[in-house]
Amino acid sequence: MDAAPSVTPVSENAMRPLAIEARGLVKRFDGTTAVDGVDISVPEGAIYGILGPNGAGKTTTLRMLLGIIDPDEGVRKVFGHSRPHDIGRLIGYLPEERGLYPAMKAVDAIGFLGALRGMPLAEATARGRELLEENGLGHAADKQIRQLSKGMAQTVQLLGTLVHRPRLVVLDEPFSGLDALNQGKLERMIRALAEDGTTVIFSTHVIAHAERLCEGVAIIAGGKVPYAGSVDAARDRIPAQVRLETRAREGAWRAALPADARHEGDYWYFSLPDSGIEPLLRALIEGEAGILSLSIERAGLHDAFVHIAGEAAARALEEGNAAEQDQ
Known part of the structure; x- marks a missing residue:
């Protein structure tokens, strides 16, 4: 049985103030x-994921939340403000379209981005150098952006997003184009931000990132959100699956197996009964089934996505992943 991810209990969530609240957002082009x-x-x-295939509406949703574009209908608030631009210094935003001046030095690029958020340029540049050192890029501080690898340049832009110490960090497809090593580094940075109390919301079409990192997710497909809530609750929409191996092949104990039980090879497979596993265990023991092994496996977020968003959205998600890996 796999371990449940560490998430904040729902009762505690209800007591926490909201960084972002959106209701009935609609956008037409x-x-x-x-x-x-x-x-x-x-x-x-919280670490919160907007999960869906390319073209599902993730970027448009993030831009409405940040006030970059206004919704045609609905309302959104960031830290209680209905005009996110009024609190721009509290927000760090990494757009999907990466872009830094190629001739600018890495440390100056971070300083420039900090100045755009209201920091004194000298302070932002000094802080940029610190961030580069902390993230193993001190040697690249005075190199031009054009001299950096793609992963290093993306890290520089991310550090420029964080240099002014925002309370909310919004990342649009931050893992896109990164190799496995840099993806791991980014995941650690996101966790560190949340540990310091920063709210992180990111869009992704890679379920594994959302499952490893997120406390909550919004699943978006075709511009709609059929699910928004905790990762645990999404997974629990599909009953846990039981795998059972018994020494005995026949016996009265078989009547205790759920109706969906199927026998494949040496194992029985079936959904975990609503009553839990204990009544079934008693029936198996009393019926002398001879339990050799028993495991309970919860559904993963991928299975939950398919269940909630449908097969077509899941295929689009997988096609987007495959296209990115081929690049």
């Missing part, structure tokens, strides 16, 4: 509805 009735609530200090 040239008569086409790109986002249709999005509801999202993100507690302060």
